[in-house]
Amino acid sequence: MSLLDEKEIETLERLEELLTYWNIKRYALIGAYALRALGYDVEKGRHLNVIVDFTSLPWKVREARREILPPHESRYFQDYIQFIEKGTSIHLIPYSPDLFERLLVLEYKLPNRRRIKIAEPRSNVERFVEYLKQYRIEEIGENKLREWIDKLELWEKVARKAGNEEFAEVCKQARLELKAYFKF
Secondary structure: OOOOOHHHHHHEEEEEEEEHOOOOOEEEOHHHHHHHHHHOEEEEEEEEEEEEEHHHOOOOOOOOOOOEOOOOOOHHHHHHHHHHOOOOOEEEEEEEEEHHOOEEEEEEEEOOOOOOEOHHHHHHHHHEEEEEOOOOHHHHHHHHHHHHHHHHHHHHHHHHHOOOOHHHHHHHHHHHHHHHHHHO
């Protein structure tokens, strides 16, 4: 059962329209919006986190780093700005085709009868750990890494409260693996 409110649903409808307009088919919503859509009691998201297969973007990406933006002198950038001016920013997180292929993607039916793609939580956490291991701590930053580790701890608690021990255990293992990998 979804925990999204009307404003969150409206935001997801606008996101789906934008990604459809851009003809991006290989994407998956992650983070608070995704978890709330799937019925997990997490606090509302302040921004949208969207994983994209960077080869499916309608613009060229020279270097797929932690977050990508449309080219500044493009209509895509203007669309992006118009979207965030309505109140919610988007973080586009580039995944390689191989990493994206191993992500389990669910579809969430929106009230407007369209569907938005959401990463299945367990698969999302497992792939996210793989994704982060592409970087050095200097590239990520200690504060950002701490934020993600804390988020995994929160999701573990939320999953246990929801009775999903499997997802909770994946969050716990991911947290421990990241701490060990980054010697954090």
